[in-house]
Amino acid sequence: MIAAGLPQRFKVGFDPNSQIFSLAGTIRPRSIDEIAESIHALREAIDAVRGVLYIDVKRLIQMNNTAFQAFIRVALDACRERSDLRLVIVTSSVVSWTTRMFRHLSTIEPQISVEVYDSMFYPGQDYFEDTSFIPILRAQTKLTWRHERTILPRHGMRPGIAVADICCGIGDFAVLAQKEFQPARIVALDHSKPSLAYARTVAAEFGVTGIEYTYGDASEMLLEDNQFDFVACRHSLQIFNQPELLLKELYRIVKPGGRVYITNEKNSHCLGEPRAQSIQWTYNELARLLSHFEMDVELGPKSRRYLADAGFDDILVESFMVTNLDGDPQDFADIIAGWEKMFAAMAARHGEAPEFIDRFRQGFRDHIFAALHPKGYAGWPIWAASGRKPL
Amino acid sequence: MGASVNKTTETAFEPLLQFDMEMEDFLSDWHHCDHVSSYLARMISHNRTDPVRHSNFFSSALNELLEVSFRGGTTDGKIGLSIYRQGATERVQLSFPCPPGQARFYREAVSKTRESDAQARYLDAISNDLAPSRESVLLDLAVNYDARLRLDEDAAPAITLIVDLPLEGEGMVS
Numbered sequence: 001m002i003a004a005g006l007p008q009r010f011k012v013g014f015d016p017n018s019q020i021f022s023l024a025g026t027i028r029p030r031s032i033d034e035i036a037e038s039i040h041a042l043r044e045a046i047d048a049v050r051g052v053l054y055i056d057v058k059r060l061i062q063m064n065n066t067a068f069q070a071f072i073r074v075a076l077d078a079c080r081e082r083s084d085l086r087l088v089i090v091t092s093s094v095v096s097w098t099t100r101m102f103r104h105l106s107t108i109e110p111q112i113s114v115e116v117y118d119s120m121f122y123p124g125q126d127y128f129e130d131t132s133f134i135p136i137l138r139a140q141t142k143l144t145w146r147h148e149r150t151i152l153p154r155h156g157m158r159p160g161i162a163v164a165d166i167c168c169g170i171g172d173f174a175v176l177a178q179k180e181f182q183p184a185r186i187v188a189l190d191h192s193k194p195s196l197a198y199a200r201t202v203a204a205e206f207g208v209t210g211i212e213y214t215y216g217d218a219s220e221m222l223l224e225d226n227q228f229d230f231v232a233c234r235h236s237l238q239i240f241n242q243p244e245l246l247l248k249e250l251y252r253i254v255k256p257g258g259r260v261y262i263t264n265e266k267n268s269h270c271l272g273e274p275r276a277q278s279i280q281w282t283y284n285e286l287a288r289l290l291s292h293f294e295m296d297v298e299l300g301p302k303s304r305r306y307l308a309d310a311g312f313d314d315i316l317v318e319s320f321m322v323t324n325l326d327g328d329p330q331d332f333a334d335i336i337a338g339w340e341k342m343f344a345a346m347a348a349r350h351g352e353a354p355e356f357i358d359r360f361r362q363g364f365r366d367h368i369f370a371a372l373h374p375k376g377y378a379g380w381p382i383w384a385a386s387g388r389k390p391l
Numbered sequence: 392m393g394a395s396v397n398k399t400t401e402t403a404f405e406p407l408l409q410f411d412m413e414m415e416d417f418l419s420d421w422h423h424c425d426h427v428s429s430y431l432a433r434m435i436s437h438n439r440t441d442p443v444r445h446s447n448f449f450s451s452a453l454n455e456l457l458e459v460s461f462r463g464g465t466t467d468g469k470i471g472l473s474i475y476r477q478g479a480t481e482r483v484q485l486s487f488p489c490p491p492g493q494a495r496f497y498r499e500a501v502s503k504t505r506e507s508d509a510q511a512r513y514l515d516a517i518s519n520d521l522a523p524s525r526e527s528v529l530l531d532l533a534v535n536y537d538a539r540l541r542l543d544e545d546a547a548p549a550i551t552l553i554v555d556l557p558l559e560g561e562g563m564v565s
Binding site: 101 | 425429437441442444448450451458513514517518521522531534535
């Protein structure tokens with residue numbers, strides 16, 4: 001439902017199955033009367049639940065004291081009337097003031113607790129945030145950029161526009177995009193504070209200014225609607241367990257007529273010669289392994305469907321192959337060596353047998369062998385796709 | 392809107408911007424509080440470490456101050472808002488005309504934000520009151536934003552709230 005009197009700025013919802021009451025958007029009423037319907041909805045939600053009611057304020061962008069006090073009045077009164085009731089308020093680590101305001105409720109009322117939602121809620125993400133992986137990420141961007149710098153203009157990248165790089169990681173794509181295309185504004189968002197700290201340090205060292213690095217949850221962004229001409233989200237839909245949710249947010253922040261640009265892989269199509277069979281086996285197994293971590297590293301060719309389902313039109317899809325012939329073959333080999341280390345650790349965590357892990361590792365080593373072989377060829381295919389938000 | 396944004400100066404704190412508006416115009420629409428706080432927050436946050444989150448946090452605090460002036464101000468004169476910066480701290484200087492006798496109310500309310508029982512007073516207010524008073528809003532700024540507040544009465548009958556917000560740091564926007 002959308003609150004009366006404040007169209008499109010404030011939403012409340014109740015999911016009786018999961019017993020979650022959610023508040024989202026900007027709620028700054030002059031009087032309680034303006035949010036009476038929403039206050040009533042919270043009362044009804046409390047009446048409808050047994051045990052725990054989760055009050056989700058992760059997407060609460062602004063709430064004034066008038067609204068805050070009106071909602072907590074209902075919550076506190078309910079706890080005083082019902083000893084069986086427990087309220088769990090879920091705030092976001094991104095919106096600092098919500099945690100600071102709501103945390104007091106657990107002091108006032110023992111039946112209320114406050115949980116802070118943050119990056120630990122993303123399954124398996126810690127592997128990609130390990131700082132030892134940073135050189136691999138940098139090498140990956142170095143090799144993909146050779147292709148993307150010519151691809152990007154076909155997908156709407158041009159000078160003077162407002163750009164967002166969502167799931168920016170260590171921020172190197174944003175730096176390259178800024179240097180190459182001189183956007184009027186560029187915002188780079190990620191949910192890893194260590195990655196952002198690294199990005200800011202690198203930008204400062206290289207004298208790059210003007211990139212707005214921001215900490216945020218890509219599926220619950222603080223960024224306002226219809227702000228950007230071009231929104232990039234690279235290699236990220238494939239490692240989120242709910243890519244549709246992410247696309248919905250990308251759609252929200254891009255301007256009508258603007259484009260969302262995504263890149264994703266199909267890991268089972270990684271290839272190499274010689275030792276093709278061993279390489280093929282490992283990458284097939286890699287796709288299977290990562291599915292256990294709720295990641296779809298086969299997503300690349302599904303980009304068109306995902307973009308269409310999210311409401312985009314004028315969808316463009318193309319693929320390119322990063323190979324050992326893109327510059328120094330050692331760069332390619334270094335990337336695969338990083339993958340071997342990271343994915344072998346994930347296989348171990350998943351409980352794979354040592355014999356499996358040995359064979360799994362061998363495929364990566366054979367891929368490196370192919371990359372460094374004087375007559376060898378090694379490839380890593382990537383799908384680049386974009387869609388336009390209808391006017 | 393009849394508003395203007397100009398450069399101004401103050402010792403020690405670096406001036407960022409000044410905004411003023413006829414109070415009658417300001418009081419004509421409640422949403423001015425939201426619009427002005429959101430717009431000015433974006434303007435001053437662009438060169439902070441995390442501009443998006445800084446803007447969100449600053450807007451939240453500034454909106455509460457503007458709502459205080461909206462609820463307690465009178466139509467004669469102007470509302471003036473100056474924003475300064477010193478390191479991690481943003482200073483908001485908000486002047487607005489208010490009815491005779493109100494200065495004492497604000498003096499006491501601001502004084503309470505600096506007392507050792509500020510948090511207890513705030514918890515008591517949110518535990519029991521149906522709607523926030525202007526006093527509890529100022530306590531909210533002190534408790535939840537670590538704001539330091541003081542009052543300047545030199546331009547009576549207008550009052551000036553001076554609020555230092557240490558927003559850029561651990562636990563705030565970091």
